[in-house]
Amino acid sequence: xxxxxxxxxxxxxxxxxxxxxxxxxxxxxxxxxxxxxxxxxxxxxxxxxxxxxxxxxxxxxxxxxxxxxxxxxxxxxxxxxxxxxxxxxxxxxxxxxxxxxxxxxxxxxxxxxxxxxxxxxxxxxxxxxxxxxxxxxxxxxxxxxxxxxxxxxxxxxxxxxxxxxxxxxxxxxxxxxxxxxxxxxxxxxxxxxxxxxxxxxxxxxxxxxxxxxxxxxxxxxxxxxxxxxxxxxxxxxxxxxxxxxxxxxxxxxxxxxxxxxxxxxxxxxxxxxxxxxxxxxxxxxxxxxxxxxxxxxxxxxxxxxxxxxxxxxxxx
Amino acid sequence: xxxxxxxxxxxxxxxxxxxxxxxxxxxxxxxxxxxxxxxxxxxxxxxxxxxxxxxxxxxxxxxxxxxxxxxxxxxxxxxxxxxxxxxxxxxxxxxxxxxxxxxxxxxxxxxxxxxxxxxxxxxxxxxxxxxxxxxxxxxxxxxxxxxxxxxxxxxxxxxxxxxxxxxxxxxxxxxxxxxxxxxxxxxxxxxxxxxxxxxxxxxxxxxxxxxxxxxxxxxxxxxxxxxxxxxxxxxxxxxxxxxxxxxxxxxxxxxxxxxxxxxxxxxxxxxxxxxxxxxxxxxxxxxxxxxxxxxxxx
Numbered sequence: 001x002x003x004x005x006x007x008x009x010x011x012x013x014x015x016x017x018x019x020x021x022x023x024x025x026x027x028x029x030x031x032x033x034x035x036x037x038x039x040x041x042x043x044x045x046x047x048x049x050x051x052x053x054x055x056x057x058x059x060x061x062x063x064x065x066x067x068x069x070x071x072x073x074x075x076x077x078x079x080x081x082x083x084x085x086x087x088x089x090x091x092x093x094x095x096x097x098x099x100x101x102x103x104x105x106x107x108x109x110x111x112x113x114x115x116x117x118x119x120x121x122x123x124x125x126x127x128x129x130x131x132x133x134x135x136x137x138x139x140x141x142x143x144x145x146x147x148x149x150x151x152x153x154x155x156x157x158x159x160x161x162x163x164x165x166x167x168x169x170x171x172x173x174x175x176x177x178x179x180x181x182x183x184x185x186x187x188x189x190x191x192x193x194x195x196x197x198x199x200x201x202x203x204x205x206x207x208x209x210x211x212x213x214x215x216x217x218x219x220x221x222x223x224x225x226x227x228x229x230x231x232x233x234x235x236x237x238x239x240x241x242x243x244x245x246x247x248x249x250x251x252x253x254x255x256x257x258x259x260x261x262x263x264x265x266x267x268x269x270x271x272x273x274x275x276x277x278x279x280x281x282x283x284x285x286x287x288x289x290x291x292x293x294x295x296x297x298x299x300x301x302x303x304x305x306x307x308x309x310x311x312x313x314x315x316x
Numbered sequence: 317x318x319x320x321x322x323x324x325x326x327x328x329x330x331x332x333x334x335x336x337x338x339x340x341x342x343x344x345x346x347x348x349x350x351x352x353x354x355x356x357x358x359x360x361x362x363x364x365x366x367x368x369x370x371x372x373x374x375x376x377x378x379x380x381x382x383x384x385x386x387x388x389x390x391x392x393x394x395x396x397x398x399x400x401x402x403x404x405x406x407x408x409x410x411x412x413x414x415x416x417x418x419x420x421x422x423x424x425x426x427x428x429x430x431x432x433x434x435x436x437x438x439x440x441x442x443x444x445x446x447x448x449x450x451x452x453x454x455x456x457x458x459x460x461x462x463x464x465x466x467x468x469x470x471x472x473x474x475x476x477x478x479x480x481x482x483x484x485x486x487x488x489x490x491x492x493x494x495x496x497x498x499x500x501x502x503x504x505x506x507x508x509x510x511x512x513x514x515x516x517x518x519x520x521x522x523x524x525x526x527x528x529x530x531x532x533x534x535x536x537x538x539x540x541x542x543x544x545x546x547x548x549x550x551x552x553x554x555x556x557x558x559x560x561x562x563x564x565x566x567x568x569x570x571x572x573x574x575x576x577x578x579x580x581x582x583x584x585x586x587x588x589x590x591x592x593x594x595x596x597x598x599x600x601x602x603x604x605x606x607x608x609x610x611x612x613x614x
Contacts, residue, residue, distance in 0.1 A: 018450020026462045037466070141590035143542045145549055146565065146583045149572060157573045164573070248455035255457070256546050260569065270461065274552045279465055286462045290454045 004305050012294060019294075023287045024068055027279050033057045037277040038081045077287070078280035080273075087284035090269060097167055098265035101188070102247075102254050104181050108189025109196055109250075110243070116193075117200025117239075121208060122227055132197060139194025144253035148187040148260045155183045167263040184261045188253050192246055199242035203235040210234075237304045244300030248293045342603060349599025355592030359585075363413050366406035374399065374407040374559045386577055393577040395567060401581050404559040408582060411560035412541050412589070415475055419540035420533045422479040427486025428529065432517050434487065435494035445491070448484035456481045456539075457546055464552045471554050478543055482536045489532050490525050497524035527604040534597035538590045545586050561586050 030037050035051035052058060056067065071077065077087040085093075120132035156164035162183050168176040207213065208231050216226045251266075258267030266285060273281035343349065377397040386393040392401040430448070434441040451459070463477035497503065503520050511520075541561075547553035548562025549569075556563065561582045568578035 014446040015449045015453050018447050019453055022450060022454065026466050030466045137594065138591065141587050141594055143545050143586060145546065149579050153573060153576055252455045252457040256550060259550065271550055274461060274465055274550060277465055282462050282465045286454060286458045289458055293455060294453050
């Protein structure tokens with residue numbers, strides 16, 4: 001088990017190295033240096049030259065990279081040019097709403113997709129299955145922000161069951177917090193559920209026709225026990241992987257959705273940074289979200305290392 | 317083919333005929349493929365023909381007509397500058413399809429080159445696949461946002477950014493299927509006969525990866541349209557006055573509670589186009605996969 005985890009962690013090193021190179025290059029490759037982006041159109045060449053020198057952009061490539069790389073470990077991710085704070089501080093300040101939204105969206109997604117996926121696989125070919133498959137096809141074609149706008153229109157504008165937009169922190173009470181997050185989390189959750197439903201259905205379908213399922217049935221086990229204990233348990237790693245891998249699209253979906261509902265999260269930070277071309281903030285956000293994404297997938301892998309006895313030592 | 321005598325040619329003719337018949341049956345048995353194809357072609361035709369059908373300028377503002385609901389004069393209503401939504405939708409289709417198509421083609425070309433060489437040369441494989449792993453680890457839209465923030469907003473930069481985002485997954489697919497083809501006896505036979513590496517790669521292995529590639533191309537096309545819409549929606553996509561579905565949705569962000577048609581029309585266009593492409597991709601996969609038989613449900 002330990003060797004499995006160690007191996008999994010070691011395999012991340014080249015991935016993270018490439019990620020760091022790409023993220024570094026994003027700023028390095030800006031034509032004319034980061035100052036051109038930061039200062040905008042009106043800047044004189046003199047000013048650009050000055051800021052580039054100040055940012056250390058005129059040093060050799062490898063020196064810059066090494067310096068930047070060391071900074072990442074020391075918690076120095078550069079400074080925002082417009083927010084007057086460091087990039088890490090800004091991310092820390094804006095992160096909680098995003099995390100909260102992503103968690104609630106994931107909960108909605110799992111509550112919707114796992115039961116529907118199981119039922120669709122179990123009742124294969126029935127109207128229920130066809131409906132589940134068609135809806136998940138539609139969900140795959142729907143950009144998350146579009147569904148957000150529809151639900152906002154329905155819940156917030158026409159029926160006024162929920163506030164149209166805005167955000168209340170956890171400090172103002174869980175009820176208030178949920179009231180503001182319900183619609184964005186639901187819209188993200190539905191889009192996410194479309195994918196997880198399909199994965200649940202197809203991985204369960206694969207296990208439902210295995211021999212041990214027939215054995216379990218023929219020895220007279222109850223149907224729900226056969227499906228939930230035998231089939232679902234064996235389909236679980238594939239479903240878990242799908243959940244982990246869809247985390248990336250969940251967090252990017254969160255970023256877009258936040259800008260619709262005016263939730264002060266990473267998305268708002270990003271959109272502000274895009275408009276001002278605050279490249280260091282964008283760089284920091286990309287690095288941060290990628291690290292988070294890689295970490296979530298690591299946790300998922302390690303988790304089913306515990307769940308799946310096939311991965312435990314002495315069983316090979 | 318003079319050495320084949322009449323008898324065998326008649327037999328092979330019959331076999332070909334049967335195969336054609338089977339293929340036709342399989343094609344007709346997958347309604348998704350046909351629906352997707354027809355839907356996509358209709359959108360494509362409308363996008364190509366719009367400058368010839370209507371002389372209305374998609375960016376012409378008629379402020380008196382702002383936010384008109386759909387009626388006889390404007391089939392889908394107008395936006396907040398009084399621009400006709402139907403015309404803008406068609407011009408938006410041109411931009412969205414252009415971006416999606418370019419991304420699909422370019423990422424397939426790059427992906428094939430990377431994937432096919434990676435499958436054949438061990439050392440190259442390690443290097444290229446680690447780079448792909450790293451690129452895949454960065455969530456797509458974010459990588460695109462970062463690239464566009466660095467390069468500046470223009471439709472070419474959107475295409476470049478999205479191509480970089482989607483190339484690694486194409487490379488992986490191509491590599492996986494090329495690895496299977498590489499082990500085939502005919503490739504080995506060619507090696508023994510002294511074929512050059514380039515000839516083996518492009519003449520023998522490439523045809524074997526074409527069918528998974530076309531399937532993936534259609535999915536990337538669809539994904540690129542969604543991504544372009546999201547990027548434009550965030551202000552990191554196609555620059556403003558030009559009509560693209562994402563731009564139209566971004567513009568409607570401020571007014572859609574009063575004028576829902578400004579959101580529903582471009583939104584429906586994105587969904588229909590992506591849905592057609594996804595159906596096309598799913599259908600193609602089933603059609604080309606020899607394991608799924610015609611007519612049989614999966």
